[in-house]
Amino acid sequence: MANKYVGYFTNGLVKENPTLRLVLGTCPTLAVTTAAINGIGMGLSATLVLVCSNLAISLLRNVIPDKVRIPAFITIIAGFVSVVQMLVKAFLPSIDKALGIYLPLIVVNCIILARAEMFASKNKPLPSILDGLGMGIGFTAVLTLMGAIRELFGAGSLFSFPVTANFISPMIIFLLPPGGFFVFGMLVAASNAIAKKNGKKAVEKMGCENCPAKDSCGQEECVKEETGDE
Amino acid sequence: MNSLTAIASILLAAILTNNMVLSKFLGICPFLGVSKKTNTAFSMSVAVILVMVVATAVTWPIYHLVLAPKYTYLETIVFILVIAAIVQLIEIVLKRYIKPVYNALGIYLPLITTNCAVLGITMLNITNELGFVESLFNALGAGVGFMLAMLLFSGVRERLETADIPEFMKGLPITLVAAALVSLSFLGFAGIGG
């Protein structure tokens, strides 16, 4: 029994890591990871929203009619995002400045809507909280790792402490947009290689197919688009 | 004349230097998901441009006439709901009155509600304190920039299909590296429209 609960939690850490395995929430993953601390700030803000929205949606899962569930979920998520936004502004203003509009954009972070739709609306509160926590920490870990890599190569520092900055000239390209795409590509390649070694499949789906709104959007088209046959 | 140059500079900045996808990282999901073929990339982009401009035309007055200055904390929740409603409305109107356009764009519309580029542009218009007309052109430019990135990238991906790629890089990794190169080429536009 307890094992099952551990499973809900660890699922999001490695096996179904939202960033590297489900390829959700790519926008903030690329945008804010110019420094490790931004990765932590973004990750934890999203985790807080994810846990709260998973809990709320799980509690309301029998109350919300199926027909209006997507607008209801979006409203609930937007509410929690606004609360987190105000709290960050009041207590961590430097993080607020670094994240800019990506903080309110957590609303449209697919991870949160996807977990609401795929997990919280079908499960009891406790598993939903654990799922949100695991997914959130998995997201935070990848964002922090990516922020650390980009900061180390691009600015020669880690968490703002100079590491190599004094004897190797930093490669600023890592902090610029191309560096974001490149580092993320390398991380996915590494995670695919590790997954293959363990007998799992590489990530094939991307974007559209993992989108929680795909059910409502002529899923056939999405799948057709993805597999490329018409 | 002066306002014309101002608008031209907003458009250029939104399309090239501050490209939604390649420099602001907004709308990455459709950029990776719907860019395999040039024609689908085009239809999706047209839908995005439409929603961006209409959403800006609605959210800007709401923010400045209703929310500001006392209720600005409702910005996020009001904007996302307004965008969701607009998308629904556009879908209904197109379905009812302009059937051919609906057939071409219909399936992409629901995807756009959770597209961060749309919510992003409406919010950027507010944070950058743009006026109403400037905001509309900024939204138009951002949409066109999105289309430009989608079309360029779909061309790159069609080439990737036939390329010989190392096993571990196949799929998403090589797509991201290709995106890095396209985004690198956009860095060359830095300075235009400043």
Place this chain on the structure above:
Amino acid sequence: MLDFLRRNKKEVLIPSAVLLVICVVIPLALALTNRLTADRIAALEAKNREEAMARLIDAEEYTAEKYEDQFEYFVAKQGGEEVGYIFVTAQKGYGGEVSVMTAIKPDGAIKAVAILDVSNETPGLGQNAAKENFYGQFADKTNGISLLKNGANADQNEINAVTGATITSTAVTRAVNAATEEFEKIRSVENHGE
């Protein structure tokens, strides 16, 4: 109408009611959070501004003044005497607004400049404008400051741009020049008054 609703209770009434309740409860919760955090956010902003002003120019008190509804500035007073004027100005940089605080001595020379916000600029390039070896150059300059590229030797009223970030450097310089213009305006009013 009523009959229609009764028949469609399950289809229409219940979903609408649930949505309505959600849409009332959540904004109420937000209003509550806003009440709890608004004061703190405002106090934090005021404190940051005070601290930035104190770093620029040493004075006992800073009083906000208005110039003909056009802009706001602060007068720094030490022992009842005006020791400087502080202006907050912003200009468009690479990714958005760059805002700068400039302290000007009564004789018109710049006392010091502080960079308030470059968070929209590129990390590693434009954001380097927030380092002292750039903004420190403004001290003792007067007005009409121009920007030099490629590390040439700066003369009177010239400063060197941040490497690789001409746009951000230009934005900062323009903002400082705007502050000196505002200073000229208030000084001409004061001179007329005497």
